[in-house]
Amino acid sequence: MMILVLAFLLSSIQQPDEESRLEDLERQIEERERSAEEIRERTEEMEDALDRLRDQLASTASALQAAESRATELEQDLQDIEAREAIALEERDARAMELSRVLAALQNLERSRPPALVVSPDDAQRAALAAVTLSSISPRLAEIVEARKQEIIDLERLRSEKRAARRALDDTNASLGERRRLLQGLLDERQSAYQQDRAELARVEAEARRLAAEASNIRELLRRLRDLPSAEEVVERYRQSRRDRQLPGTFAEARGRLERPVAGVVTGQFGQRDEVGEQRDAVQMTTRPGAVVTAPYSGIVQWASNFGTLGNVLIIDVGDGYTNIFIGLDRFVVRKGQRVGAGEPVGVMANGAQAPSLRFQVRKRGQPVDPTPWFEPS
Numbered sequence: 001m002m003i004l005v006l007a008f009l010l011s012s013i014q015q016p017d018e019e020s021r022l023e024d025l026e027r028q029i030e031e032r033e034r035s036a037e038e039i040r041e042r043t044e045e046m047e048d049a050l051d052r053l054r055d056q057l058a059s060t061a062s063a064l065q066a067a068e069s070r071a072t073e074l075e076q077d078l079q080d081i082e083a084r085e086a087i088a089l090e091e092r093d094a095r096a097m098e099l100s101r102v103l104a105a106l107q108n109l110e111r112s113r114p115p116a117l118v119v120s121p122d123d124a125q126r127a128a129l130a131a132v133t134l135s136s137i138s139p140r141l142a143e144i145v146e147a148r149k150q151e152i153i154d155l156e157r158l159r160s161e162k163r164a165a166r167r168a169l170d171d172t173n174a175s176l177g178e179r180r181r182l183l184q185g186l187l188d189e190r191q192s193a194y195q196q197d198r199a200e201l202a203r204v205e206a207e208a209r210r211l212a213a214e215a216s217n218i219r220e221l222l223r224r225l226r227d228l229p230s231a232e233e234v235v236e237r238y239r240q241s242r243r244d245r246q247l248p249g250t251f252a253e254a255r256g257r258l259e260r261p262v263a264g265v266v267t268g269q270f271g272q273r274d275e276v277g278e279q280r281d282a283v284q285m286t287t288r289p290g291a292v293v294t295a296p297y298s299g300i301v302q303w304a305s306n307f308g309t310l311g312n313v314l315i316i317d318v319g320d321g322y323t324n325i326f327i328g329l330d331r332f333v334v335r336k337g338q339r340v341g342a343g344e345p346v347g348v349m350a351n352g353a354q355a356p357s358l359r360f361q362v363r364k365r366g367q368p369v370d371p372t373p374w375f376e377p378s
Contacts, residue, residue, distance in 0.1 A: 022215055032207055046190060049190055057187060061180065064177065067173050071170075255373050259342075260285070260296070262358050282361035287355075289354070295341065297342050305336075311329075322362065323362070326358060330350035332346070
């Protein structure tokens with residue numbers, strides 16, 4: 001009676017709410033993934049733009065440094081010009097003063113000469129000498145003063161040019177400074193937008209992971225619900241569990257009394273050479289797509305997972321140093337540590353394959369032995 005009640009409960013389980021929720025979650029996950037991809041593309045473009053802005057800002061800073069160096073050179077040149085001009089002015093003033101004193105002396109000499117040369121021969125001689133001296137000194141002094149004057153004019157012109165260059169440099173500095181300010185502002189703005197996009201991306205990805213985890217839980221629930229046996233399977237399992245009581249107490253004693261793990265055709269015997277010439281260490285059976293695989297003898301599941309190039313591998317410890325190994329399952333319906341009875345389903349073969357193949361191996365203390373003697377005669 002209990003078996004019939006359990007069968008009824010299993011057959012009455014409904015899944016539409018979970019499936020509807022799963023579809024909604026998958027749709028939300030797709031939307032989050034699209035949104036995340038758009039943000040990733042936008043942030044990649046923004047990263048490129050930020051790199052370009054940083055390069056431009058560095059170039060502008062370099063130009064500003066060069067302009068500042070040039071400004072320092074111009075200021076030094078102006079200081080040198082002003083020093084040279086000060087020296088030239090001092091020399092001009094000194095020469096002018098000297099010339100003034102000489103001219104004054106000569107003029108006094110000229111004013112003090114007698115009215116007639118016949119008064120005194122010496123006076124005439126002094127007057128002639130004064131005239132000659134005045135005529136020879138005046139042009140030279142005038143030439144020196146004129147040279148100093150020209151030098152001062154040249155220095156003033158050079159100073160004007162330097163000042164004009166400095167004003168142009170100041171304008172350049174101002175322009176570069178404004179460009180740097182604008183670039184820095186744009187960089188800060190882009191950086192802020194970039195950080196916001198990164199934060200939004202992290203939020204969207206976290207939301208997508210949460211939804212994916214929820215969807216995975218629902219998929220697992222639906223898978224387990226689908227894996228639950230039908231009412232007919234429950235009755236069959238009950239019937240099969242009775243088979244454990246009909247078998248000997250040890251695997252070694254069960255020779256010739258076990259059912260094959262799957263319905264199919266034996267395509268490779270233990271010990272035969274396979275297609276590459278290697279000796280088979282298992283019995284190979286070709287089955288129908290989606291065929292159910294059962295445990296020939298009761299035991300504890302030691303391994304139920306993928307095993308490298310072998311694919312899905314199931315290992316059941318059946319006691320006394322014996323293990324049953326199933327290679328080629330598409331899906332497990334048992335888990336590690338679970339106890340299974342003789343005839344109980346442990347896995348399913350591939351449903352889409354043309355002719356799925358199962359390799360069944362018996363090992364005694366780690367060494368493969370021929371499984372055939374344990375099977376019931378066909």
